[in-house]
Amino acid sequence: MDEENPVALADICLAWICLNLRQLCERRSDGSLCFHRCPVFPQELADQLLCRMAEEGVLNDGTIGIFRSHEHLRLRRALLRSSHLSAEPFRLAICPHRLQELDVSRIKGDLTVSDVLLSLANEECRESLQKLVLTGLDLRGENVEASSLSFSALRGVKSLGLAGTELDDSGLEDVSALPLLEALDISNTNVTDLRALLGCQASLRSLTAHGLTCLDMTPAQLLYVLSHLPGLRHLDLSDNTLNADRDCVVKQLLEEPGILPSLVSLDVSGHRELTDAAIQAFVEARPGMTFIGLLATQAGFCDFFTGKSKLKVAGEANIAQISEALHRYSERECFVREALVHLYSLTNDSDEPQPDVLKLVSTAMQSHAHSLHVQLLATACVFNLTSQDLAIGIPLRLLGNIVRQLLAAMRNFPNHEQLQKNCLLTLCSDRILQDVPFDRFEAAKLVMMWLSTREDQTLQRMAVAIVSILVSKLTTEETTQLGAEAFIMKQLLCIVQQKASVGVVDSTLKFALSALWNLTDETPTACQHFIECQGLELYVEVLESYYSESSIQQKVLGLLNNIAEVAELRTELLDEDLVQHVLNLLQSPEVEVGVSYFAGGILANLASSGEATWNLDLELRNIVVAKLHSAIMTWTPPEREMVSYRTFQPFYPLLDSSQPTGVQLWAVWAMNLVCGQNAPHYGKMLQDEGGFALLKTLITHPNTHNDVRRLAEGILCSLEQQQCLG
Known part of the structure; x- marks a missing residue:
């Protein structure tokens, strides 16, 4: 796995550039950035820099300006998905390049499909562009004429993604006229009739068409269109919201002899009433098939689909099928949730590390950071996949990514009891707390914030143990900053007070004392807060109450020694x-x-x-x-x-x-x-x-x-x- 190998030097350099863009650049009069000095980048490296900026969240109207210098940064694959961009900065930066691939899916800003098409006015770019992904964009702005929205000029496009746009029947006719079109995604659009696809039947090889809620065709009409696409190799009709009539279409498709003879990939996930027998017969009649999507179909459990073969199955019968589903449907929340439900059941008794599965769960968490259902299920799966000694067999870099996702979930859903519990259960691991690289300062704050509003004794013990270890790993500067948080000091002292008032000696008390000891180590501010929170009076009581408990005495005296090291506070002792x-x-x-x-x-x-x-x-x-x-x-x-x-x-x-x-x-x-x-x-x-x-x-x-x-x-x-x- 990549996580087991050192980070590539190119990746380190690109990450450093993204982190230091402001220092490396100067501003133009319009506010956009350009490098102070810029060598000629190798073309593939320029593509990687743009993609990395988008992934790191630093690509915006200002920073995209560095790509106006097309003599030094020549782009071929412009992957800008999920960035914050407006129409004019996009046009100025992208238009000069002779692109082969452009992905502007889910752009956050006022960029529309019309803006993209107008920005591709460069004749060379129109001829060279082979792949265009516009998922989730509005078709046109308020002031754009419908007649200006045309794909006909993109004569070289072979792959077009229009999922989640307002594409309608007239737009589909326009798209279907593209002479070289091989792959088309029209999922979740306003298309009502697929007969326009007959215009590209000679070239079309891949059709993704799930979630077509406006489709108004009889099963016979739909099968007629599909039967006249003999070159189709990939067909995706998956959808867990399709009604019974559409399920009927899929059933008839599976039973139609001779239809789609060239098919190698069929996705019918979400169609509930399918049988293993019908799907097996369909696949066996097309020996070249390599993939079948069966998640949420109640099919895929017979030996034909669970045995070892070249056929990949996205389903729920075993870990391999679920992994394939998580990989294929990483951006589709409903299917991610479905896959995670079954993954949780199948990993309850895991006895072998499964880093490849854990990586897929991490991707799902990152893609759906604000979905409570996904995060709840994913954090439960993460615990199953890292509990006991399983974390020892997982690469540190992957565990670091997982912990970052856990902290994001704790941040996004601070009041959800079970999700927070899942995260704490996972964090309470020696391997993670001692060896894994992550932001321990943020983690300690998040755990303490959660702890301040909870009284469950089991979770309290776990949370205090986590904080105790985290604080011991912080730098002096971080400890000082954390010690300045009065609520943390008060909460830990409150736990000590609770235990001392009844004379309890348990791990919670010991961890709380250790955390306070570490928190005040070489941090005068924390020592001052300790005194202001009446910690000194409490510790004198503890010294007297636990006279025979050496472990308690040592932790108490260790903290008092931290205070004694601060000359200004010695008089307090x-x-x-x-x-x-x-x-x-x-x-x-x-x-x-x-x-x-x-x-x-x-x-x-x-x-x-x-x-x-x-x-x-x-x-x-x-x-x-x-x-x-x-x-x-x-x-x-x-x-x-x-x-x-x-x-x-x-x-x-x-x-x-x-x-x-x-x-x-x-x-x-x-x-x-x-x-x-x-x-x-x-x-x-x-x-x-x-x-x-x-x-x-x-x-x-x-x-x-x-x-x-x-x-x-x-x-x-x-x-x-x-x-x-x-």
């Missing part, structure tokens, strides 16, 4: 009862080293500010400093990783020669701890931040205590032996 409680935890032989370690961090930071800011009894400060020294000398580093740091910056002020020995000793012990666990990472951090020089200064200073000196020398010696310092 200078409460005699709190300091005494933390001092007891520092010395207690009953607590784990992790608890003592963070207790020591709080006390070291509080004592580091000097006597001038210590507003408690000075004798207590002397006791704190002395107990720090004696307690640290008894610590043994744990075998497992206890803590990690993004920077050593908070430690450097503690190493100053003016600091008490106990304060210095705690900082050096902390640095030694993490350097021993991951020497390459922390050795580089020390060198990049200038910590190496600070340690050497500490070692050589005459007032440095021998215990501090020995530990600092041990750090440098160990890092040098492992070649972690230059």
Whole structure:
């Protein structure tokens, strides 16, 4: 699969251009853009740039101006679908090119079919154009005469897509006069009579005609037209809204001997009353057939259609048929929904990764981002396809695309309980949260917004777990921004309050404490919000209530240590009862080293500010400093990783020669701890931040205590032996 391979260099470059268009361009007097400097693009690359701009949503009246320079950006395939474009910018950019293919389907703006035809005034372009797709456009503007709307000048067109336009019988006559027309899509138009197609019976090879609600022909008349199209190879009469009379037409078509002898593809999805026997007989009579569409027909379940053969089936009998349906009908919401219903049933007990199926679901979600029914079904299928260990066998890039679609669904339908639950269930995966590339900042906000209005305990536990892991993966800047969101802080504290009020020790409480700990890491703003939200008072209660729970104590002290690192907030912690409680935890032989370690961090930071800011009894400060020294000398580093740091910056002020020995000793012990666990990472951090020089200064200073000196020398010696310092 493409997702398993590195991204192509050309794709990386095109994505970069799309992201930096404004910087690469200057404005003309009419507001359109042109490149400051533009080399001659290879022709295929120019096509790819235009297509990529449309896909990324950056193609509009201004940016399309870069393609006016047809000497440097020569287009052959102009794919502009779903872009925001007006008639005049489109004409100026597209008219000069000798196009072979033009796709302006579902353009958002005032561009009409008439505008497109008028823009193709270039004689060379009219002769070269072979494929034109106008799906979903209005036929003509208010001031355009009906007589000006004519396809007759496009003499070279072989493929024409007019689905979803107001095409009527006179328009069909005009189209049918095109001498080279081979493929025609007139689905969901106002056509009432197909007899005009007899005008192109010699050339027509493909006819797509679903959703013709205005069609006014008897079954006999319709079969007459089809019987006079002997060269037809592809026929699509699918539709889940056709009435019983139309079903009757399809039944008669299947039973008509000798009709459409050249057919290789027939789509009759949506016609409910078809039988396997009739369809099998039709296919067997045409041995060249390669595709049959049977979704929502109650057919396709016999061995002839489910066995291995060259015949592809879009149906619902098995995963292969459903995959074909999702591929064929990706832009047709009703059929996507139908396929997803059956896919969900068939993937409830999946035991093998199916990345190809997951990719089809991702495409469906992207194509129908604002359809609740599609998103609800798709998110349920995504969970089935990624649950348990299935996500391990799926490429990271594909999982990243899936997560982006899940976040979009959460954003678009914030109040739909089941959809949000589906998304949370999928996100609650170690593979996704730890390894997959996606916007974790946005995800954390979305999950917290959902959590703030829900009380379901199971979902609450899951949501808090997700947030806890997401926050630990954010950059310092992102954490600061997230910590500034008061509702997030309040919601997490509310969960801690709920659990603490009844003395519960569960994963929800632990995850909430971890999230708050990570949220305040090196983020003074978040620490300030924590205090303003009465978090300090709550944490003092938790310390007292969970005295025997080391895991709870460690998380609480870790957050208080984050606050103690902020010089401006230290006075908030200078409460005699709190300091005494933390001092007891520092010395207690009953607590784990992790608890003592963070207790020591709080006390070291509080004592580091000097006597001038210590507003408690000075004798207590002397006791704190002395107990720090004696307690640290008894610590043994744990075998497992206890803590990690993004920077050593908070430690450097503690190493100053003016600091008490106990304060210095705690900082050096902390640095030694993490350097021993991951020497390459922390050795580089020390060198990049200038910590190496600070340690050497500490070692050589005459007032440095021998215990501090020995530990600092041990750090440098160990890092040098492992070649972690230059």
